[in-house]
Amino acid sequence: MPPLTTAQPTPLPHERARPLRPGSTYPARDLCSQCGLCDSRWVAYVRRSCAFLEQRFEAMEAEAHGRSRDLDDENELYFGVHQRMLTARLQQPITGAQWTGIVSRIGVRALESGMVDAVLCVQQDPEDRFTPVPVLARTPEEVLAARVNKPTLSPNLRVLEQLEGSGIRRLLAIAVGCQVQALRAVQQTLPLDNLYVLGLPCVDNVSREGLRTFLNSASRSPDTVVHYEFMQDFRIHFRHSDGSEETLPFFGLDTPALKDVFAPSCLSCFDYTNAGADLVVGYMGAEFGRQWITVRNPRGQRLLDLVETELDTAPVSSRGDRRAAVQQGIEAYDKAVRLPRWLAELVGLVVQRIGPKGLEYGRFSIDSHFTRNALWLRRHYPEMAQRHIPAFARRIVERYKLPTP
Ligand SMILES: Cc1cc2nc3c(=O)[nH]c(=O)nc-3n(C[C@H](O)[C@H](O)[C@H](O)COP(=O)(O)OP(=O)(O)OC[C@H]3O[C@@H](n4cnc5c(N)ncnc54)[C@H](O)[C@@H]3O)c2cc1C
Incomplete structure (x- = not known):
């Protein structure tokens, strides 16, 4: 990526643009992921930056990483541009983090080392653990207060509005794919000298209301859930406020009740692996219990350098064959099949034993979501399906037989 200019940024569109009023219609309408861009003056750029109005993966990858992904390289096709992938966990995990807390530790070290002036991250509403509150954190304590997922749509880019006059010139933004797509599109207009992503x-992801429906249908005690994750053992792990853990096999979910719970933005998204970030930290390409790290460019390596000596690392691995399971899943999901609990447990045990592991699990999850989303788009937005599904996703989806739209 070319370094950000230290010259005056392009004048901001103060006069032309005003944040949209709450309740007013956002340009992407039902597909809006509430990334927060339209709540800032950068709404002026929404037409060419909103992930749900215009997909521009190739340009974004080329600008951020110097090239777009190589579609003939199976790993790049799936996981995007990268120079390195590895698995890791913090030797001293952060209590209360989503996994071991690698993301929070990078945020803390970026501030402590003077690499950045602030970290864009998401704290939680004091009244409701799952309501996201995006902030520009200026201290390690503020970064740590943002640890753990808020599994709800979060208006992260809203805080761009606070940049001017803040003294922040170097920023680390922690964000999901739709937020990063918009951020990258307006990057050159931000009053920043340096941006790490x-x-x-x-x-x-879900709205706050959708999360309630999901927890009510999936957990034995929805009101006490403080943390949950779909994990590589094909089970959803719920942690409750008393510290107890509950698990449910994916196949035991009440699919008919949950078909409409996910946000339309997420049902039309193909940026699962966050193509525009410098460094990506997830879990699904790693064996159970470890985190999965994708270094996309030298800036991403600089971020990883901040914590690498604190990590227990291992190479990525891949086992099994996902393809038959994905194809069966497409049909079962489409028919909204719900298995009785005993059968769901049995299928879960078998899949856990012989199912895909490591990168192959990552591909399983990508295939399952891309095929579901392609079908959803063709059914609900047939006029935009062709231009909205990026080339890499089309190539993946074409490997499977989809039900008639
Ligand atoms: C909604 C959601 C879905 C995810 N799905 C997957 C998945 O399918 N596969 C996978 O491999 N990984 C997924 N992840 C990432 C994974 O769950 C962990 O967040 C990641 O591995 C980092 O773990 P950690 O312990 O290092 O994070 P922590 O140190 O606990 O830090 C978590 C960070 O997440 C940020 N954050 C929290 N909620 C949001 C939000 N709603 N929007 C933007 N940023 C947020 C916070 O600012 C915080 O800095 C998802 C994350 C989110 C937020």
Whole structure:
């Protein structure tokens, strides 16, 4: 990526643009992921930056990483441009983090080392653990207060509005794919000298109301859930406020009740692995219990350098064959099949034993979501499906037989 200019940024569109009023219609309408861009003056750029109005993966990858992904390289096709992938966990995990806390530790070290002036991250509403509150954190404590996922749509880019006059010239943004796509599109207009982007893979996000429906249908005690994750053992792990853990096999989900729970933005998204970030920290390409790190460019390596001596690292691995399971899943999901609990447990045990592991699990999850989303788009937005599904996703989806739209 070319370095950001230290010259005066392009004048901001103060006069032309005003944040949209709450309740007014956002340009992407039902597909809006509430990334927050339209709540800032950068709404002026929404037409060419909103991930749901215009997809521009190739240009974004070329600008951010110096090239777009090589579609003939199976790993790049799936996981995007990268110079390195590895698995890791913090030797001293951060209590209360989503996994071991690598993301929070990078944020802390970026501030402590003077690499950045602030970290864009998401704290939680004091009244409701799952309501996201994006902030520009200026201290390690403020970064740590943002640890753990808020599995709800978060208006991260809203805080760009606070940059002017803040003294912040170097920023680390922690964000999911739709937020990063918009951020990259307006990057050159931001009043910043340096921007680092630490991405999270993201899929199946929900509104706060949708989260309630999901927890009510999936957990034995929805009101006490403080943390949950779909994990590589094909089970959803819920942690409750008393510290107890509950697990449910994916196949035991009440699919008919949940078909409409995910946000339309997420049902039309193909940026699962966060193509525009410098560094991505997730879990699904790693064996159970470890985190999965994708270094996309030298800036991403600089971020990883901040914590690499604190990590227990291992190479990525890949086992199994996902393809038959993906094809069966497409049909079962489409028919909204719900298995009785005993059968779901049995299928879960078998899949856990012989199912895909490591990068192959990552491909399983990508295939399952891309095929579902392609079908959803063709059914609900047939006029935009062709231009909205990026070339890499089309190549993946074409490997499977999809039901008639
Ligand atoms: C909605 C969502 C879905 C995800 N789905 C997957 C997946 O399918 N596969 C996968 O491999 N990884 C996924 N991840 C990433 C994964 O769950 C972990 O967040 C990641 O591995 C980092 O773990 P950690 O312990 O290092 O994070 P922590 O140190 O706990 O830090 C978590 C960070 O997430 C940020 N954050 C929290 N909520 C949001 C939000 N709603 N939007 C933007 N940023 C947020 C916070 O600012 C915080 O800095 C998802 C993340 C989110 C937020």
